[in-house]
Each structure stands twice: as structure tokens, then as C-alpha cells.
Amino acid sequence: MLNQVFRLGLWGAQGILVYGLLMSCSNASKTTISTPLAGASGLDRQILVDVVDKVMIPNYGQFAERAADLSRAIAVFSKTPDESRLKAAQVAWVNARGAWEQTECFAFGPASSLGYDGALDTWPVNEVDVKALLNSKTTLTADTIDQLKDTEKGFHVIEYFLFGAEQPRQAAELQPKELTYLKLMGENFAGVAQKLAQSWSQGIEGKPAYREVLTTAGLEGNAVYPTLVAGFEELVQGMVDSLDEVANEKLGETLEKKDPRLAESRFSLNTLSDIKSNLRGVENLYLGKFAEENLNGLGLSAYVAQVSPKLDKTVKEQIEQAETALDQIPAPLESAILDPKAAASIQVAQSALNKVRETLEGDVKPLMTKS
């Protein structure tokens, strides 16, 4: 009899257990609907946090520092213009450019809303208006520069002054008003770079830090990224768009039209280096690292490797292949596009970059959105 009571109890317990299991499954599916994919799919918030804190913010910080270095180098040069000081300012420009181009794949957020992207990096230069301003009686002040169109300040106008429309630039060619213009632009540039870094790390103009917006994707009250997957999707989209621009505009179109004037950093002959930095930025997001400051965290790779180690390996290999392919292009790109012998290397690089883009868009992104 005791045995029967025991068996009865066992059945009852089994029933409750099955019921409980079924109910918990049912609840789980409902929970998934209200906060999709939180944890269940392997999307780990820590990846978002690391990508922001160990890649994006340090990269913007590095850019702001290098922009300040550039402004100082320009100030030194404009005070006492000579060849060595000109060279130092040119090097500072190239360094700032390298940091900036790495941020290209995360240009979403405040950069365009608050006008920073435009003020820092608009192309092409409005040479006619820049010359007209130089030839005018207008006194240049910080305010004058602030009010200028984006095509009359920022990276490429500074580049135009420092490197000249025709290489090589001689320090003595720059007139006093050009030096004043240059110095004021440097200061304006450094100020904008600082604000951009701040908009992500601390917030600006009373707005919350954009860091908070991205890292809280999917949490209650986040109307920008209402799901965790939307935050991840944003990262992949940024990489995809940057690779598309690099492969098909910066390389593809410039080669197709064989027009060096289409190369973005044509005054400094730095376009190929820009492109390499763009790819480095993509790699940084994928791996969650910012090697230049020895920072290592979780990147998108941590998620992809968990779901499909094979796919993770493919992405890493394709990034490496694209890097190798870019290294095969004889610098500068501005002359390589005119050299029939170099055309093949440019096409190989274009195709290698497109492969990374296609894998991210066609294989990595669907993993997140369909899981």
C-alpha cells in the first residue's frame, strides 16, 4: 500500500512537472516576443558594451587627441612657416586622418545629427569660394570659420592648404592670410572633434551620452533600439556600409573613371591609407579590440564564433585577405588608377573587400535577425 501511495505521488509529481515544463515553455515564448533574443540567441550585451567602451569611445578619443595635435602643429607652422614645421603638420594631418577613417564604420549616432561629420569631413573642397575668401577683404576670425560652409573647412580644406593642389607643397608658398585661415581651421577642427568624442562618452548639449543609447538596446524605455538585436544589427550595418563605400566608391569608381580627382584625399595622396584605415575599423569592431591603445574586449566575433565557428573563421580570413590585397596596391592610389599594371591589384582588393561585405550582410546579419 505504501508502495502504491508512493507511485501515486510519483505520477502526480510527474504531472506537475510536465505541466510546469509546458507552462514555462509557453511563458518563454511570450517573454521572447516582448524582449526578443535577450540572451536566448547568444547575443550578449557585454559585446555591445565592449565594442562601445573598448573600440568606439577610445577611437573617438584618439581622434580628438590627434585633432588637437594637428591644431597645435598647424599653429606652430603658421607662426614660423618653414619646411620642417610644414612636414610636422602634414604628418599630424595623416595621423588624425588615420584615426578618423577607422571610425567610419560607426558613423551613426550624433555625428550627423549634430553636424560634426559634415564640419569635419565634407568632400569636395569648394576651391572657388576658398580662393574668393582669401582674396577678399574679410577679416578671418574663429566666428568666420564657424559660419563657413562645410566645403570650406575640415579635413580636406586643411589638406588643400597643407599639401597644396599640386605636389609638392613649399612652405613659402603660403601667404599670411592662408596661414591665418589654416590656423583658425585647425582650432575649429579640434573643437568639433572634441565635441564628437564627448557626445558619445558624456553627452553634449543636454543630451545623454550616445554610449548609453547603444549599450541599453532592448531594455525598457529605449525607443531608439527597442530590441537587443537592433543594436547588433546597427554594428553590422555600419561595417557593411563602410565596406561598400570603400570597395565600390573609393576604389571602384575611382578606377572605373580613371580620374584621380575623385580620390578623396588626393591633395595628400593619402586615399589608399584612408581605405586601409576603414578596413582596420571594421576589423576592430569585429574583434572588439583597439590595438593602438592595447584594448581587448568582446567583439562581434565572440557572438559569431559561438553560433558558427566556421563562419567566424571565414570572416577573419576574409578580412586578412582584404588587408593583404590592399597592401598589394602600389601607393599612391591616385597614380595606381592610371597605371594599367596596377589595375588588377585594385580589382583584387575591391573584390576582397566586397567578399567581407557580402559575408557580413548575407551570413552574419541573418544569424542575428533570424535567430
Place this chain on the structure above:
Amino acid sequence: MELNFPAPEYRTIRFLRVFAFAIIASVCLSITLSQVLWTPLKTPLAGGETTVFNRTSQGFGQPAPNLTDAELALHTLGDRAFEATFVTSPAPINAGLGPQFNNVSCIGCHLRDGRGMATKGSLLVRVSLPPKALALTAEGKGAHSASLFQIDPKSLSPLTEASVSLGNAPPVPGLGTQIQDQAIYGVQPKATVAVEWQEQSGTYGDGLPYRLRSPRLDITLPDGQPLPKAVLTSLRLPPPVFGRGLLEAIPENTILALADANDKNKDGISGKPNRVWDVQQKKLVLGRFGLKANNPNLLQQNAAAYVNDMGITNPLFPDKNGGTEIDQKTLEASTFYTQTLGVPARTLVNDSGVRRGEKLFDQANCSACHIAQLKTGDHPVKAIAHQTIYPYTDLLLHDMGQGLADGRPDFDATGQEWRTPPLWGLGLTQAVLPYSTYLHDGRARTLEESILWHGGEAETSKEMFRTLSKGDRNALVRFLNSL
């Protein structure tokens, strides 16, 4: 033969076993039934076959996935044209800016193919004289005689400007019908525009206070004088540009069938089509684009934006000598681009708050003007033809009350009427352009404020929202953010 009946204890146990199975089976059945009755909604295809599954900052800028390779190539060409930054002539690349302009590129205003910010460069001011000033001209008879719209461009302003709404929006001497507040070096902008925001307060039905802001324009002419008070002004925020091809492909009959200009059905909501000037056909046709539906098609909309906003003359609006700064191919490519941008699919359609909000949206009769589903008809671009779409607009004009009025008529649109803006993609607004604002002049800082500004025909709907509980208001906004 002896029958072996099971012992009575054993029968009890068997009964209990069956009972236990029955309980489990019924639990399973009830769960299955609840799953069947609680049918998860499939994400509706907001743009039919042009729908893109992309809820990122680039969600408005994706090509429709159903384009052919050749169409995608044209779309890409249009994309380049749309992002091209213009500079002062002569220049090897993108020459022709100005001489007066509001911005230097299409994407300078339609940031990431979305809206613009309520700041200089994005906001622009349309101006005109009061319509009665027309009486002073010989041609001022009959508000809609075609000759009214064929005014010699030379009479407009010293500089070229596409201005086709001259019937009841006569150009202001020296200003034309749009204030270009920037200019190339050596040329004066038409005026400087300063916007001051003034605040007013209100209270929700539950006693919670809210604040609304509205713009006050301070416009100074080059001679330092303020703009004369008699000049009518209308401040405009650039709207998003995706999905516009689908709106172009909605049959005229569909739109006219939705109209109820005299409110025959007595629901307090009229809905009136605008009749606007088609520059190519040289006649009045149905208006679809622009905040007052004052443009008939995307080619004209884009061409007018080129010349008015950037000072780029083009085949539709050439300079006085017939010259153009972009060719037909570029104009057509940029038009094709705006016709073939995909529409982002909704998100969180099965979220309980979203579903409740959607019901409230219907109950508050928001859906009377923001019509969820429409069907497109024939269109030369196959990808956008015959699609079932969810734009949440009727493309008609509605009286939105004094609070939103600009007092500036535009063809058949009165100073209180605005075209119902599509709501698709609304929930992506802050991802595409953080901190951006809403409504025709960017006055609304939140979706709640946007709703609270509704008046006129939408007064009853607004009042229902205002008097909802906080939970219901949140649900309604959550629904809007799922679009």
C-alpha cells in the same frame, strides 16, 4: 475458466493513471489551443515587395530588394547623385552650387534619406504675398486659370527659382517663394532666418502637465530691415524620402475615393485632394508630394528641390538661357533613387503594448486619415507597381487647426491644411537621426507632442489621446514606434 480480475486496489491505481493522463492531455490541449487563439502576427510588409528588414540608422536608405540588376545600377547612380556635394563653379566635380541656396546636397537636408534637423541648413522658409495681391495683376482673375502658373521666371527674382504655385502664392519681389539663406562667396543670401521657440503648457486628462513649443521666425533682409509683416511665411522641415515611389504609384482614383471634402459622412473629417501645376504636362493635376501636396510627381519634386534648395538648374527648371547644371540622366537617376528606396518592415508587432496601441490608434480614429493599407497600381517602375503597402496616409489635405496653421495657401491647400504625412518608418526616426523632431516645422520634440498639436479635423482624436491613461498613451506611442 477462472477470470482474473485485477485486484480492486490496482483498478484504483489504473483509474488514477488515466486521470493523470487526462490532466496532462487537457493541459497540452489548452496550451495548444491558446497558441492557436493567440496567433502571432506576421510582420506586415510595409512596402510590399519593396520591404527591407532593416531597423538600423540606415533603414531608410536601402534599395528595394525586388529591383533588377539594371535597376539596381540606376538606383546606385541615383544614390551618388543624391549624396553629391555641390560646389561653386567652375569646378571639376559637382559644380553649379547656388548662387543662393539652402544646402549643398540632397542628403544635407534629408539626412540618411530621412528627415532633417530643425536647424539652419535643414529648415527652410517658403514665402509669398497674400493671394489678394494677385488682383493687382492683369492675370489675377480666376484662381485656377492655367495662365497663372506660366509666369515668366524672369519676373520672379534676379535668380532662377522654380515656383509653380503662383496662383495663390504670389512671389515676393526680391525673394521669390523661398528664402535661400546661404549663398556662394560674393553673393548675398536672400535673408537671414532666426528661429525662436516659444513654449506653452497643457495638461493631460490625468492631470500630468506637458509643454509644447512653436517657432517664431525672425527674418532679416540684406538691407537690415525685417521682413514686412504682410509677407506670408511657412517654415518647413525636410521629410524622409523612402517609399515615395509607392505613393506615386497609388492610383488617382484611390486617393479621390478617400476624399470627402464636404464631410458628407459627418465624421468631422473631410480630406481634400490638392490640384497642382504639372510643369511637363502644363496643366493642373492631383498633388501628392510636399507637406501640402503641392507637387504632382517625384521628377518635378526632385527638380524643384535641386533648383530651389541648392540652386542647381536642371532640364525641368533651366536657367534663363535654357542652360542646366545637371543633365537629364542625373535628374532621372536621382528621381529613380527616391522612387526605389525600400520601406523598412515594422518591429515588435507581437508586443502586447504595440497591439494595444494599434487598437487605440483605431479607436481614436487616427486611422481615418492615417490609412494603414493602400494598393499601388500601374507604374513604369515595375518594382513599385501593384503592391499592397502600409503607409498610414491618405495623401489628402486636412484642416489641422489654428495651432499648426502657417496661413500660407498653396494651390487648393488653405493656410490651415496639411497633407497627411505617411507614418511608416516612424519608429526608426531616432535611430536614423538622433535628437530629430517631428511635424512640418520640427516643433514636436516627441511623438506625444506631435499628437497633442493635432487640431481641426483631428481635434476629437487628439482629445481622446489627451484623456487616455498614461499606460494607454504609452501603448499608442509604442505602436507608433513599431512602425
